[in-house]
Amino acid sequence: MIAVLSYLGCILLWIGSTLLMIIKKNPFCALFLFCLHFCELLVIGLKTGAEYGKKVTETVASCLCFGFLWWLPLRREMKRDIYTDDDFIRRPDDVVIRHD
Amino acid sequence: MGIKYDHNAVVIEEAPKLNYTHNYVMLPYNYGTPEYEARADVKAIKATVRSALDKLDASTGWKAKFKGQKILIKPNLVFVTPKSSYRYDYDIPQTTDPRVFDATMEVLSELCDDIVIGEGSGLVTWTYAKMAGYLKIAKKYGARFMAFEERPTERYFCPKAEVGREVYFPDIVGEVVRGERLYVSHPKTKCNIYTGVTLGFKNSMGTYSVNMRARNHTYEIDTKLTDIMYAFKPDLTVIDGIIGGEGNTPGPNDPVLFDRIICGTNAVEVDRVTTELMGFDPKESKLLQEADKKGFNDPNVEIIGEKRIVPFRQSEPTLLSERFKKHWPGVKEFVGYTNPHVPKLTKLDGIPFEDVYAMEQFDRGGTPSSLGTCFEVFYASYTYPLTKLRHLNVIVGEGAEYNGKKYWLSDDGHAYSLEELKALPGMTVVVGENSAPAKEAATHPFFFIRGWGEVNNLAVRMAVSMMPTLPGQADLVWLPWIGIGAVRKYCIKVARAAIGKPTDVTYDAFRDGPYTIPELEAQDLDVDCIPVPMEPLDWKGRLKAMGEVRLLAQFLI
Numbered sequence: 001m002i003a004v005l006s007y008l009g010c011i012l013l014w015i016g017s018t019l020l021m022i023i024k025k026n027p028f029c030a031l032f033l034f035c036l037h038f039c040e041l042l043v044i045g046l047k048t049g050a051e052y053g054k055k056v057t058e059t060v061a062s063c064l065c066f067g068f069l070w071w072l073p074l075r076r077e078m079k080r081d082i083y084t085d086d087d088f089i090r091r092p093d094d095v096v097i098r099h100d
Numbered sequence: 101m102g103i104k105y106d107h108n109a110v111v112i113e114e115a116p117k118l119n120y121t122h123n124y125v126m127l128p129y130n131y132g133t134p135e136y137e138a139r140a141d142v143k144a145i146k147a148t149v150r151s152a153l154d155k156l157d158a159s160t161g162w163k164a165k166f167k168g169q170k171i172l173i174k175p176n177l178v179f180v181t182p183k184s185s186y187r188y189d190y191d192i193p194q195t196t197d198p199r200v201f202d203a204t205m206e207v208l209s210e211l212c213d214d215i216v217i218g219e220g221s222g223l224v225t226w227t228y229a230k231m232a233g234y235l236k237i238a239k240k241y242g243a244r245f246m247a248f249e250e251r252p253t254e255r256y257f258c259p260k261a262e263v264g265r266e267v268y269f270p271d272i273v274g275e276v277v278r279g280e281r282l283y284v285s286h287p288k289t290k291c292n293i294y295t296g297v298t299l300g301f302k303n304s305m306g307t308y309s310v311n312m313r314a315r316n317h318t319y320e321i322d323t324k325l326t327d328i329m330y331a332f333k334p335d336l337t338v339i340d341g342i343i344g345g346e347g348n349t350p351g352p353n354d355p356v357l358f359d360r361i362i363c364g365t366n367a368v369e370v371d372r373v374t375t376e377l378m379g380f381d382p383k384e385s386k387l388l389q390e391a392d393k394k395g396f397n398d399p400n401v402e403i404i405g406e407k408r409i410v411p412f413r414q415s416e417p418t419l420l421s422e423r424f425k426k427h428w429p430g431v432k433e434f435v436g437y438t439n440p441h442v443p444k445l446t447k448l449d450g451i452p453f454e455d456v457y458a459m460e461q462f463d464r465g466g467t468p469s470s471l472g473t474c475f476e477v478f479y480a481s482y483t484y485p486l487t488k489l490r491h492l493n494v495i496v497g498e499g500a501e502y503n504g505k506k507y508w509l510s511d512d513g514h515a516y517s518l519e520e521l522k523a524l525p526g527m528t529v530v531v532g533e534n535s536a537p538a539k540e541a542a543t544h545p546f547f548f549i550r551g552w553g554e555v556n557n558l559a560v561r562m563a564v565s566m567m568p569t570l571p572g573q574a575d576l577v578w579l580p581w582i583g584i585g586a587v588r589k590y591c592i593k594v595a596r597a598a599i600g601k602p603t604d605v606t607y608d609a610f611r612d613g614p615y616t617i618p619e620l621e622a623q624d625l626d627v628d629c630i631p632v633p634m635e636p637l638d639w640k641g642r643l644k645a646m647g648e649v650r651l652l653a654q655f656l657i
Contacts, residue, residue: 004579052129074129081128088140090117094357 006069014065037067045071052078102279103335103365108398109159110364110373112405113152115342116144117359124343124355125182125191127198127233132240142199145342149203152361153338155404160365162336163211169282170214172272173243175201176287176303177219178350180231186352186480193345193355196288198233200340200361202240204286209241216281218272220248220306222313227585231578246272250592252601253309255632256331257617259625260394263316264327266615268309268605276332277629285334285367289344289358289374293415293469293476294321295387298349299374300337300367301396302387304328314609319441321465326390330628333396334367339374346412351476358410368392369401379411417469419494420457420511424472427479430491430526434508434516435460436500437534445500445507448515456509459500467496467532474562487566491526495541498534506537529565531558533610590649597645600637606648 017030041063048071049059062070120141122128130136137143157163175196182191208215217238219225225247229235238245251270256277258265275281285303292298294317302325305313316324344356362377364370368391372382382388391397416423419433435456436445442462443455460468471494478487499506500515507515521528521541529547530538539548549561593603624630637645 007580053133078129081123081130083122083139085140087122088118088120090119094119094121 007066010066010069034064037064040067040071044075048074048078102276102333103162103165103282105160105162105165105365107160107402108364108366108369108400109156109402109404110362110366110370111152111156111159112373112377112403112407113148113155113361113363114406114408115148115359115361118144120145120197120342120357120359121190121355123199124193124197125180125195126231127202127236131202131233131236145197145199146203146206148342148361149200149338150207152363153204153207156363156365159402159404162365166208166211166282166336169212170216170275170280171208171212171282171284172216172218172276173205173208173284173286174218174303174306175234176290176298176306177221177225177228177232177234179223179352180228181352187482187484188352188480190355192352192480193288193343194290194349194353195228195232196286197340197342198237200338200342201234201286202237204284204338205237205241205243208284209243213242215241215243216246216272217243218246218248218270218307220270220308220310222249222306222310224582224585224589225249226588227578227581230581230585246270247589248273248307249310249603250589250596252596252603253605253634255634257620257624257630257632258327258330258628259617259620259630260628261327261330261614262323263320263614264324264330265617267328267331268312269307269331270309270603273307273332274631278631282335283332284336284338286338286340289339289341289356289362289378290349290353291346291378291412291415293348293351293417293472294465295325296385296415297371297375297378297380297387299339299371300334300364301325301329301371301391304332304334309604311604311607311609314607315615316612317609318466318612319463320612322386322390325387326394326396329367329391329394329396332629336363336365337367337370338363339370341374341377344378344410344412346414348415348417348472348476351473352480354413356410356412360408364401366396366398366401368397372397373403373407377407377409379409380414415472417464417472418457418460419468419471419475420453420460424475428475428488430489431475431494432492432510433460433494433496434510434521434538435496436506436508436515437462437497438499438501438506442500445502445509445515448502448507449513451509451513451515453511453513456511456513459509460496463497470558471496471531471562474559477559478563478566490566492565493521493524493526493528493541495521495528495530495538496532496535498537508538527565529562593649594646597649598642600642602637602645604648 017033021027021030045063052074118141178194180195221228235245248270253268254271254274256267276283285300287299287303290298295302339362341358341360341362344358345353346356347353362374372388375382375385442459509515527543528541530542531549533550542548549558596603
């Protein structure tokens with residue numbers, strides 16, 4: 001739910017910045033968001049997208065729109081899904097939990 | 101129609117004892133890379149599936165019959181629920197393990213070029229396929245993925261069927277019915293609240309158009325499911341038994357380490373063997389009894405492999421069990437039917453529990469199972485502690501007749517009149533079309549839930565009655581994709597209706613009994629299934645079909 005709300009918050013931020021730019025002729029908020037996300041794209045976004053297997057267009061669009069809200073969950077998922085042979089050894093405490 | 105095998109076999113292939121509990125619901129991000137292929141679990145699953153299919157080929161020669169053919173392969177794609185979906189700390193094993201499915205696709209793609217992965221989950225199939233990784237699998241093997249509910253329907257008559265005489269299938273399944281495409285059933289080893297277990301031929305339920313499924317989804321469900329085999333049977337059945345699922349599927353179920361692949365050329369026999377391996381007596385399975393009665397079995401089947409039994413916790417399609425009462429001490433059920441299949445009411449007090457239970461279980465494939473599924477979802481939701489003690493009365497059925505008056509039985513041994521039901525403390529819901537005589541007892545007209553078959557309707561209204569329940573069904577990170585998938589499905593269904601190729605039939609599952617077909621010629625009565633051309637839709641018909649596609653319903657059905 002936090003992720004969904006964060007995405008919605010980011011979209012609202014973009015809408016607010018755009019309105020500010022059009023109505024108040026103040027481009028700084030939108031510019032700041034764009035620059036921040038652009039830096040994130042160059043520093044970690046492209047790398048994350050490539051490692052995850054995303055298309056470059058999807059990576060660029062997603063990272064420019066959502067910044068760390070996009071790449072951070074991917075990095076977390078990648079970290080979670082890296083296994084060694086040790087992770088596949090059957091142990092007595094492997095599931096099962098029964099909801100009797 | 102389909103392959104005729106001279107000899108049928110079932111192969112049970114044990115998988116190496118590894119920890120398979122990583123990614124059994126969703127493929128990892130690195131699927132298809134050398135890192136993924138090098139994983140111990142992936143290598144073991146691929147070797148097990150290949151070995152099982154090779155042994156089956158040695159016995160039946162299925163590969164030669166599949167060579168160069170078109171294939172429809174259907175996994176069992178229900179909810180795709182990683183652990184964050186519910187308050188449990190494990191993934192919910194409802195959907196065919198994508199690692200196993202990938203292994204089967206690898207073998208099939210060596211034989212055939214035209215493979216369609218098809219499924220109608222009854223949910224947002226496209227999104228769930230994306231979540232689980234089926235779209236990636238399709239891409240890897242050059243196959244197409246089709247969500248059945250987005251395909252135009254075709255009409256067929258099955259004259260020999262008992263209840264499913266008029267049936268509607270998506271066009272791609274129509275190719276299977278007409279013998280133009282082979283059908284591979286690829287389910288998961290799971291218990292099922294409606295039918296006991298859901299395996300090879302029960303998997304065909306998802307091939308019906310959505311509104312078709314609600315027809316005879318009552319005490320006749322076993323008959324209805326076996327009737328599908330008059331239209332088509334699986335040419336190959338591969339059961340994912342690496343991680344099984346026990347309990348009240350399609351509600352959230354619990355994983356079982358089953359460690360094997362079961363495959364075969366006769367789906368009924370594969371199901372019989374798997375049912376036994378799950379610790380149930382196949383002779384008691386009404387589904388298998390029905391299939392045997394209709395002659396879809398093969399008593400001469402060869403069974404290859406060791407029958408090692410791992411007992412599964414059976415599903416409980418009831419609100420009367422000890423387990424249910426422990427989980428929901430505030431929920432009380434009142435049930436009453438009047439028909440030849442249920443015990444006759446002879447007194448109003450001191451009614452034995454067995455009679456109350458028999459009364460409830462008469463409609464196993466219907467209301468009690470749907471209610472059981474809903475409560476299982478509520479039980480697994482994060483808000484369960486807030487709802488555990490909620491006082492709720494659930495009334496089911498048209499009432500049992502006694503001295504010309506209707507009564508509803510409770511497990512306290514008392515039969516309640518309508519007046520007594522109206523005076524019950526707490527909130528009251530009345531469930532099912534046939535429960536209309538008790539609708540005045542509902543706390544609010546909104547809580548008279550007519551068609552239980554409209555599962556979304558039941559689930560939503562039950563959730564409202566159980567507020568503040570927040571049922572979880574999907575990883576919340578994927579929630580936007582559920583929305584996108586639902587809108588996508590809605591647009592496709594509306595567009596197809598607009599061009600006169602509707603994806604479904606009008607919802608009409610308000611009664612039991614067979615759906616009649618026109619009188620047929622003698623030669624037609626002797627065949628299993630006859631294609632029937634659909635009436636072309638005029639503009640009024642198209643508008644009606646477009647209007648029947650409801651946006652909100654797309655989230656669930």
